[in-house]
Amino acid sequence: MTQVQLLTPVAGQLCELTAVADPIFSQGMMGQGFGIEPEAEQVVAPVSGQVTMVAASLHAIGFKADTGLEVLVHLGIDTVELAANPPFTVSVQVGDHVTAGGAIATMDLAAIQAAGKAPTVILAVTNSADTLTQFEPQVGPVRAGVVGALATLMNKEQAANEPAIQLATEISSTANASVRTGDRYAQLAAQIIEQVGGAVNIKSVIHCITRVRFYLKDEQQANDTIIQNLDGVIDVAKAGGQYQVVIGPAVNDVYDAIIAQLGPGFGDEEATETAVAKEARKAAWQKLSPLQKVKQAFSSLIGVITGSMIPVIGLLAASGILKGVLALLTTFKVVSASAPTYVIINAMGDSVFYFLPIFVGFTAAKKLGADPVIMGIVGGVLTYPAIVSLASGGKVTGHLLGMAINADFFGLPVHVAAYTYSIFPMIAGAWLASKLEPWLKRVIPTVLRMIFVPLIEVVLIAGAILLVLGPVITALSGALAAGIVGIYQLSPAISGLLIGGFYQVLVIFGLHWAIIPIVVNDITTNGHSYLNAIVSATMVAQGGAVLAIALKSKVASVKELAWPATISAFCGVTEPAMYGINLKYGRAFATASVGGAVGGFLTGLMQVNMWGFAGSLIGVTSFINPQGVDFSLWGFLIASLITVIVSFSLTYAFGFTDADVQNVKTAPAKKHLGEERVASTEI
Known part of the structure; x- marks a missing residue:
């Protein structure tokens, strides 16, 4: 018997086939397999082999694997009904030979959901009754191109043509071959893979300037002591959900050897580039003098400011010109400030400024890596009419540090400031969201993220702005106002x-x-x-x-x-x-x-x-x-x-x-x- 691996066609939450909301698949009529609730649009090949079918509606792709398995990747449930305007782009055709983990298609998740269809991606081994004795889905969050299931073939010869996706137990033979050829990096890679629990325990791998960073299914399976004592390993560290093997200057060679043995689906070049850049910035920052750090911090600040504003600059310029024209019309008595004409034109020129927190929340979130829609909603909270009324007309019950106490929050006296026309609170909020979102996504199960991530973000970030940042700015402004009056009088x-x-x-x-x-x-x-x-x-x-x-x-x-x-x-x-x-x-x-x-x-x-x-x-x-x-x-x-x-x-x-x-x-x-x-x- 031989075990092979079927890779995940998309990133998302992998589930048992019985949990899929399609009776044809969930009852096993199409063979054994698994489902994935996708979180990304890129689709990759689950096996190495030949493309045998591409549906006219582009919702399904079939493969004949080099191992003999016949595999079907079905994109969405009932999406065949979208054939008139398929929300898919397929980059392969019948007869093409694909490599496991290679890109084959994209799916427009928003369009699928807008059409009222479920975007669930289903993988089924359609000849599993004739070829498989066992099928083990790897349930849980997955990335595209990593192990989605272990399949046991009925006879070992059928697996001989696909060494790249054989089970991790065969890695020992790879290590022996490495010793024979004198490839010390391949040997070290094989030893590390074996000691972190084998390929079946690895979700994905990236690297930075000095470390190979593993995302493991179970860190307890990794043997820290043995890995630390391997020739070529400096140390082992665990942080940010990663199992980090410190290599030093040879990290690129060891990483390449690891990916060569695991297969391309385990690597994440984009995440690697991000990690390398982050480490480079950290190292460069540590070498700067205090004055240089201040200068670079200010430069970074300006970059965030201008980057967040650039997308709306054209609108602001156009609105500014319109407001100038309106000022001329009122100055020369062409239009009265109380006339409906004035109200309409003023709305055209002033709306982009009045609702600026919404626009800047969206653009700042994109700049800083947070969710733009969530930050747009936070901007909507700040410009909500009732909040504006509290800031401008709320009953003042006292003063604190120069701030008028005009509201209470669960009985606590607070100052609600005006946020229309403002952008600083929204960029600060977007930065906070960029730190909060990754943590929330790590601790909240995938099936609950759609509801609870935006819920928690809106509550915490809008609350932080309304209850903390606004009052701080108001207090600083009050102190500044007193100083300005004093200087002017002088x-x-x-x-x-x-x-x-x-x-x-x-x-x-x-x-x-x-x-x-x-x-x-x-x-x-x-x-x-x-x-x-x-x-x-x-x-x-x-x-x-x-x-x-x-x-x-x-x-x-x-x-x-x-x-x-x-x-x-x-x-x-x-x-x-x-x-x-x-x-x-x-x-x-x-x-x-x-x-x-x-x-x-x-x-x-x-x-x-x-x-x-x-x-x-x-x-x-x-x-x-x-x-x-x-x-x-x-x-x-x-x-x-x-x-x-x-x-x-x-x-x-x-x-x-x-x-x-x-x-x-x-x-x-x-x-x-x-x-x-x-x-x-x-x-």
């Missing part, structure tokens, strides 16, 4: 210099909300705001910087974004300029900030006043005194002109070159940091 010019230089930095982290309440209070109580005039100068500065890039760059993609970002910034919406261009290329944001500092200093020095909320160049009418034109209008024009000249000139000369674009494209992704930020639209 010297408007110095206050203008500092606020002008750092306001857009505050926007990144959501701390600009410290200034907005002051502005609102000034305008509602006094009818004007000197502070808002300084904020306006920072918008002009961002526009001047991105204008320089629009004129200087020869890169089409940069120019296409820089021009609308310029218009948007001069219309009072700086997010496209900041996140799409200036912050992304680093020096441009610094030169824009210098321009903002100059503009803020001049605005404060000339005591420019502002009677409206709309800032930047589009808000010129906000600088007209209702009692009659005074120097504030001329001061605004002078400060704005100088601000544009300074930010434009510095950026054109020092802040940007087209080489920066290539540097950003080739910079390695840094996902090991969780620093994020919030940005909100300015007044």
Whole structure:
């Protein structure tokens, strides 16, 4: 008798054939086999052999294995009914010879479920009655291309043509052959495989810079002492669900030898590349000086910020321009702010900002490796009307650390902050999700993940933002507000210099909300705001910087974004300029900030006043005194002109070159940091 292995055609949860929701298969009418509830769309060959059948609807593929087994892979239940628009792509045809573990097809799981069909993948040995004496499915979570079942053939000769998938007990003969040929890596590989419990105990294998990392079915079967004393092994470690054999510089050779003996289905190149990159980053990080670590951390932070914002930058730019047009229409009395026309156009221009947490939650999750849909739902929680009402109109029952206590949570007094227009909480939440999700998927059984992973994530992450992160930002903003008021009272010019230089930095982290309440209070109580005039100068500065890039760059993609970002910034919406261009290329944001500092200093020095909320160049009418034109209008024009000249000139000369674009494209992704930020639209 000879035992052979049948590999898993897809990744997912492997179950007994009797548990499959198809009576034809579950009652064994098609032969012995197993089912898999798939978690990925890639389908691989379960055996080495010839393709004998591809269904016209592409839902089933048949094989004649080199061992003589006739194997059927059935993709989904009742999916033959989807023949008019099959949710499958098959890359093999009848007559092709395939290797076990090689890619043969993909299946669109979402389309199958949308059609009301179960995506269960079924493997059946259709001639099992004539060829098999025993069939042992390996029930549990599996990866594609690993051992799914052990099958005992009726006669040993039938297995002779498929040595790559023979049982691990035959590995000892491989080891002996290795000794004879003098291949010490193959010999060590065979010894390691044997001592970790054999191929039947191995789910998959990856490696990093120094270690071969096994995912074992049962770590208790591994003989630590023997492995540690093998010639060529440095040590054994267990972490993160992996059984790690420390090899050292020869890890690539040992890993290749292990995969050669197990078969290609056991390797995971993508996971290996990730592990190698992670180890390389860790080693490089340890060699950095403290100052270099701070610099790299800040660079990583900027990468996360801009990467999360880039997908929505075009929308922000378009919306910013629309908001500028609406400001002109209301300024010149074409449209009344209370008219339905205004409401409709304002909704078109403002919705992307109002619901920004939802969009940024989705994009940040993709950037950081979390579930985008779940983070989009978390963004929906933050912008839910009842939460917005609590933040803006909840009953204030007290104050703590400068925060208004406007709600309670299970009796505990809490501060609910406003999250519309914000992005920092969502990126922080996406980072938290990227750490939480892998742990949840390890501890929650596969059959329960669909419900409980999103449930736990939404509760924990939304709760962390609402109950912890929001109040922390509010407390910091309150302290910052007190400092800003004190500086402004001491010297408007110095206050203008500092606020002008750092306001857009505050926007990144959501701390600009410290200034907005002051502005609102000034305008509602006094009818004007000197502070808002300084904020306006920072918008002009961002526009001047991105204008320089629009004129200087020869890169089409940069120019296409820089021009609308310029218009948007001069219309009072700086997010496209900041996140799409200036912050992304680093020096441009610094030169824009210098321009903002100059503009803020001049605005404060000339005591420019502002009677409206709309800032930047589009808000010129906000600088007209209702009692009659005074120097504030001329001061605004002078400060704005100088601000544009300074930010434009510095950026054109020092802040940007087209080489920066290539540097950003080739910079390695840094996902090991969780620093994020919030940005909100300015007044």
